[in-house]
Amino acid sequence: MLPWTLAMTSDDVGLLLDTGHLVFAGGDPVAVARRHGKRVVHVHCKDVRAAVLAEVLRDDRSFLRAVLDGVFTVPGDGAIDFEGVLRELVRHGYGGWLVVEAEQDPAKAHPLTYARMGHDNLARAAVAAGMEVAPC
Numbered sequence: 001m002l003p004w005t006l007a008m009t010s011d012d013v014g015l016l017l018d019t020g021h022l023v024f025a026g027g028d029p030v031a032v033a034r035r036h037g038k039r040v041v042h043v044h045c046k047d048v049r050a051a052v053l054a055e056v057l058r059d060d061r062s063f064l065r066a067v068l069d070g071v072f073t074v075p076g077d078g079a080i081d082f083e084g085v086l087r088e089l090v091r092h093g094y095g096g097w098l099v100v101e102a103e104q105d106p107a108k109a110h111p112l113t114y115a116r117m118g119h120d121n122l123a124r125a126a127v128a129a130g131m132e133v134a135p136c
Contacts, residue, residue: 006036015039017089019080020046020072020101024053024063030084037092043085045122046101047078072103074114076121086129098122 006015017040019029033040049071056066075082086098100118102109119136126133 006039011039013039014041016042016044017085018044018046018101019082019085020044020048020103023048023080024066024071030081030088033085033088033092037089037094040089040092040094040096042096042099043089043094044099044101045075045082045118046103047073047075047080047082047118049073049077050079067103068105070104070108072101073109074100074102074118074121075125077114077117082122082125083128086126086131090130098126 006013015036017029017032021044022029022032052066052069052071055061056069056071061069072078100115100122102114102118104114123133
């Protein structure tokens, strides 16, 4: 069986870009947005704590253990270049939703506090990237 690649699909197949999962899998969200931005129809904005990811990979921890150990966080609290990702999406005409995600243990990261922080950080990155941001 041949490995599946995006080249095997038509441009009618849209993509959900999940920044955190892409980085967790070893990908570069800026490069993916640059190369495939015209196909992105939805974006999940989740950040990655680089030091935690390095430990997770070194110790070969499970995905669930990585989440509980805090590998993911909200935009601006990790290592992902959201301004760079969003700049590439703007270049391709993206005008859809940006969903703030974290997948964190609520006992360690207060959900409302982190949701607000993620929103504010992502809104700043979006404006800096040239996106029009609706007021809340």
